[in-house]
Amino acid sequence: MKRRDFMLATGFAAGALMLPRMSFGAEGVIDVYFTSDQNVIDFWTNTVKPAFEAANSGITLNLVDGGDGAGVSAIADRALAALASGSDPQADLFEGFDSRVTVDGIAKGLYVDFEKAGLSNYSKINPLAFDIPTNLPYRGSQVLLAYDTTKLDPANVPKTWADLVAWIKANPGQFIYNRPNKGGSGGNFVRRAIFEANGNDPTKFSVDNYTQESGDAMLNPAWDILKDLAPSLFDGGAYTSGNTQSIQLLSQSAVTMIPAWSDQTLSAIAQGALPETTGLVQLQDLGLPGGFTKLAVLSNGANKDAALKLADFLLTEEIQSAVLTELGGYPGVSWDHVSAELRERFADIIPTTIPTFPGGDWEKAVNDGWYRAVAPNVDPAS
Amino acid sequence: MTASDQIGSVTPVRRRPYGLLLVATPVLLVAWLVIWPIISAVIQTVWTTTPQGQGAVSLDTYSFFFSDGYSLSNLSMTLWTTGVCAVLLLVVCLPIALYLRFSNTRVAVYVQGLAIFPMFVPSIILSFAFIRVLGPNGTVDLLLNSVGLPHIRSPYLTPWGPVIGLVWDNIPLTVLILLSGLGSVSNQAVEAARDVGAGTLALLWHIILPRISNSILVAISFAVLGIFSAFTLPYILGPAAPEMMGPFMQRTFRELLEPKTAITQAVVTFGFCIVFGLFYVRSVAKNRAA
Numbered sequence: 001m002k003r004r005d006f007m008l009a010t011g012f013a014a015g016a017l018m019l020p021r022m023s024f025g026a027e028g029v030i031d032v033y034f035t036s037d038q039n040v041i042d043f044w045t046n047t048v049k050p051a052f053e054a055a056n057s058g059i060t061l062n063l064v065d066g067g068d069g070a071g072v073s074a075i076a077d078r079a080l081a082a083l084a085s086g087s088d089p090q091a092d093l094f095e096g097f098d099s100r101v102t103v104d105g106i107a108k109g110l111y112v113d114f115e116k117a118g119l120s121n122y123s124k125i126n127p128l129a130f131d132i133p134t135n136l137p138y139r140g141s142q143v144l145l146a147y148d149t150t151k152l153d154p155a156n157v158p159k160t161w162a163d164l165v166a167w168i169k170a171n172p173g174q175f176i177y178n179r180p181n182k183g184g185s186g187g188n189f190v191r192r193a194i195f196e197a198n199g200n201d202p203t204k205f206s207v208d209n210y211t212q213e214s215g216d217a218m219l220n221p222a223w224d225i226l227k228d229l230a231p232s233l234f235d236g237g238a239y240t241s242g243n244t245q246s247i248q249l250l251s252q253s254a255v256t257m258i259p260a261w262s263d264q265t266l267s268a269i270a271q272g273a274l275p276e277t278t279g280l281v282q283l284q285d286l287g288l289p290g291g292f293t294k295l296a297v298l299s300n301g302a303n304k305d306a307a308l309k310l311a312d313f314l315l316t317e318e319i320q321s322a323v324l325t326e327l328g329g330y331p332g333v334s335w336d337h338v339s340a341e342l343r344e345r346f347a348d349i350i351p352t353t354i355p356t357f358p359g360g361d362w363e364k365a366v367n368d369g370w371y372r373a374v375a376p377n378v379d380p381a382s
Numbered sequence: 383m384t385a386s387d388q389i390g391s392v393t394p395v396r397r398r399p400y401g402l403l404l405v406a407t408p409v410l411l412v413a414w415l416v417i418w419p420i421i422s423a424v425i426q427t428v429w430t431t432t433p434q435g436q437g438a439v440s441l442d443t444y445s446f447f448f449s450d451g452y453s454l455s456n457l458s459m460t461l462w463t464t465g466v467c468a469v470l471l472l473v474v475c476l477p478i479a480l481y482l483r484f485s486n487t488r489v490a491v492y493v494q495g496l497a498i499f500p501m502f503v504p505s506i507i508l509s510f511a512f513i514r515v516l517g518p519n520g521t522v523d524l525l526l527n528s529v530g531l532p533h534i535r536s537p538y539l540t541p542w543g544p545v546i547g548l549v550w551d552n553i554p555l556t557v558l559i560l561l562s563g564l565g566s567v568s569n570q571a572v573e574a575a576r577d578v579g580a581g582t583l584a585l586l587w588h589i590i591l592p593r594i595s596n597s598i599l600v601a602i603s604f605a606v607l608g609i610f611s612a613f614t615l616p617y618i619l620g621p622a623a624p625e626m627m628g629p630f631m632q633r634t635f636r637e638l639l640e641p642k643t644a645i646t647q648a649v650v651t652f653g654f655c656i657v658f659g660l661f662y663v664r665s666v667a668k669n670r671a672a
Contacts, residue, residue, distance in 0.1 A: 375623030
């Protein structure tokens with residue numbers, strides 16, 4: 001053997017030995033990356049992981065907190081590069097993820113198409129939750145109004161959109177919602193205004209019916225509603241930059257009412273971040289919309305089949321019921337597919353329909369349109 | 383290498399390649415991780431594919447940016463914030479630096495510790511602490527109310543929110559750079575000026591400022607570069623619109639899924655930052671020559 005070849009060979013061997021073991025996607029270990037908050041990861045650790053591992057011996061879950069959407073989409077970008085080079089992406093499943101985020105990811109086949117994946121529970125999914133075939137919805141939650149009962153008597157709390165608008169105008173500075181792209185609580189408040197401007201009919205919006213013209217025709221009236229509200233909002237038209245900041249303003253008693261996620265508010269009250277005197281109310285004419293959390297499975301992951309098994313497992317009655325009881329969320333499957341006992345127990349609290357607003361082009365139009373039409377009308381120096 | 387090279391390396395002239403070798407790693411890294419992404423970003427924004435599948439040079443994304451009122455107001459907001467922050471930083475930090483340079487008391491040690499402290503506070507924590515302290519019904523409000531003063535109008539969610547946060551965040555670096563500049567002002571020069579009857583202002587204007595003008599320039603360039611592309615503080619503390627370029631680029635990229643527009647915004651931002659970068663490079667070069 002020539003000296004150069006020898007050096008190369010030993011170099012490779014030494015390099016391989018030095019590589020940390022974790023750097024290979026291990027056989028039988030599903031690497032799950034989360035964009036969701038700690039309460040969701042806790043739910044997986046305490047409920048999903050033990051149940052799945054007990055049902056599938058030899059397969060274990062490695063749950064990794066990806067930080068936020070940007071953190072996980074960076075891992076997805078790496079997986080796309082791995083797909084091109086035929087190497088191991090070292091990841092299998094992304095939780096709380098929209099596969100559209102990876103530029104060219106869907107076109108290049110990075111994500112499993114769930115319509116063709118043959119999941120036995122796929123047909124149980126709530127029809128409202130479907131987005132695109134590479135996103136699998138598995139849990140949902142809804143936005144409601146959280147308010148300070150010491151300042152607003154629960155008997156007088158607004159229960160329709162018209163009452164809410166009247167209340168906001170009668171109590172200037174006591175309401176704030178966050179920027180629609182920075183958190184679902186404000187995002188879904190804005191979407192509720194869009195429904196209001198379109199006859200309270202969520203079926204008018206679907207993931208594939210956005211066009212520039214229909215977008216302008218349907219969204220511009222909603223921007224007018226929101227612009228009309230702006231001077232009566234906190235600080236004459238300020239918008240927080242996230243769900244948490246809105247909750248902080250409510251807890252500092254700076255405002256009286258905010259839109260908030262049901263599960264986030266309940267846990268904030270439980271942890272003392274919001275006082276016990278916080279009241280919750282849902283609009284009765286049409287609820288504030290909710291959303292479904294989706295996941296994506298990598299087509300080039302080392303444990304793709306096991307990850308699909310896990311995705312199917314998440315849609316079983318066992319886990320979907322636990323989403324209700326343990327996580328405080330809503331099931332991703334239709335209500336017919338959770339146990340009858342639970343269906344009865346939650347019937348009063350949870351409406352049988354959650355208005356949903358499609359993602360994709362509509363979401364883009366909302367995120368762009370609100371910033372251009374509603375937000376700048378606020379004079380920052382006012 | 384040959385033996386003659388090694389012998390030759392004793393002479394100063396032949397030693398030069400070794401020096402270049404020593405800097406080769408950082409230079410290559412900068413070329414690979416900084417220069418190349420810049421070039422590739424510029425190419426991506428000007429190179430488009432026509433419907434016929436042919437490549438063409440087009441400045442559409444730039445003409446959109448510079449004709450779009452919303453983008454322009456974001457840009458001018460960024461310039462305003464950067465300018466105000468730079469002025470405030472100088473106003474706040476120069477007295478601190480002067481005090482630290484000319485005071486030998488024990489208090490100065492604590493002041494220095496306090497001035498450097500913001501360096502160790504992550505900006506996300508600073509943001510939420512800011513809401514707690516300066517936000518509506520925050521600590522300042524409660525203290526004022528307790529002595530019967532009215533509510534302040536909170537800077538939270540106004541353009542002044544990020545300004546206060548960014549100034550606080552940039553104090554350590556600015557103070558340190560100014561302090562190192564003040565090291566070149568000798569005590570003798572100050573005493574000599576005092577002996578001939580120079581007042582405090584004359585001393586500052588004629589003796590101290592000319593000697594630290596370079597440091598001021600460097601400090602301002604550093605602060606401006608950081609502030610121009612700041613993300614966390616403007617995002618959490620600032621108004622929804624107009625946005626600063628940092629949150630604007632992030633939103634365009636992540637939520638509008640328009641990478642090309644986002645890169646265009648980044649190139650425009652870079653164009654402004656490079657001006658201050660050149661200031662810095664020029665002042666370093668001047669220093670080396672001197």
